[in-house]
Amino acid sequence: MQVPLELKLNYLSRRIQDLQQLRESLERDDFSVALKLGHQVKGNATTFEFPQMTHLGLQMEQAAKLQDKVSLSHLATKMETAINNAQALFQAQFPLPQSLH
Numbered sequence: 001m002q003v004p005l006e007l008k009l010n011y012l013s014r015r016i017q018d019l020q021q022l023r024e025s026l027e028r029d030d031f032s033v034a035l036k037l038g039h040q041v042k043g044n045a046t047t048f049e050f051p052q053m054t055h056l057g058l059q060m061e062q063a064a065k066l067q068d069k070v071s072l073s074h075l076a077t078k079m080e081t082a083i084n085n086a087q088a089l090f091q092a093q094f095p096l097p098q099s100l101h
Helices: 005-027 032-044 051-065 069-093
Strands: none
Touching (some): 005 069, 032 051, 051 069
16 A cells, blocks of 8 residues: 555654654653554554664654663654754655745
8 A cells, every 4th residue: 555645744743753753751750651652653654655664663652662772862853853854854755845845
């Protein structure tokens, strides 16, 4: 099944929002957001055709279970980079018309 581009872009945007919540929760030593986000990404990133994020989600879930704040911060940065790269790739492949910028 091919996932429409709009759904992929929405998925990536939601993950960026999730990463902001993750970073805020880590400042409070709250690992529940990391556990939830890691589990969700592990389970649905491949469906949206982002298999590299599936592995990051698994690692994030494991780090959350260990309450490994340093690894979670590093993984959040790696996931943000993967998201930014995917968004840039889509923008290069499917540029928006000037009227939509």
